[in-house]
Amino acid sequence: MAGLHVRKGDRVEVLSGKEKGKRGKVLRTAPKDRRVIIEGLNLIKRAVKPTKKNPQGGxxxxEGSVHASNVMIVCQGCDEPGRVAHKVDDQGKSRRVCRQCGADIDKG
Ligand SMILES: [Zn+2]
Known part of the structure; x- marks a missing residue:
């Protein structure tokens, strides 16, 4: 199955919807649904049933999820959202690099 172009921990920019232009860190991805959850973005309110910990409920x-096609990875090198190229390094590991400046996305 094809994975998403974004992974947990990536810095991304939202391209459309109410959070358009905002940036955040990917907390979680749901490759099956092609959705991602971004820290602090697309917040939704949800009613929760009372539990032992929270007897009142409330x-x-x-964070709500955003469709993966609506986010783009932000390069740490050029600080621009952009397309990512895939390169295989000396160890045979696939790495992602910025198409614009060549910075290694997976570094740091
Ligand atoms: Zn770049």
Whole structure:
């Protein structure tokens, strides 16, 4: 199965929707649904049932998912959202690099 172009920990920019132009870190990906959850973005309010820990129940705010096609990786080198190229390094590992400046996306 093809993975997403973004991974957990990536810095991304949202391209459309109410969070358009905002950036954040990917907290989670759902490759099956092609969706990603980005830290602090696309917050949704959700009613929760009472639990032992939270006997009142209530409303919690959490990050909603964004379709992966609506986000683009932000390069740490040129600080621009852009396309990513795949390169195989000396160890035979596939790495992602910025198409614009060649910076290694997977570094750091
Ligand atoms: Zn770059």
């Amino acid at each position: 409303i919690i705010t959490k």
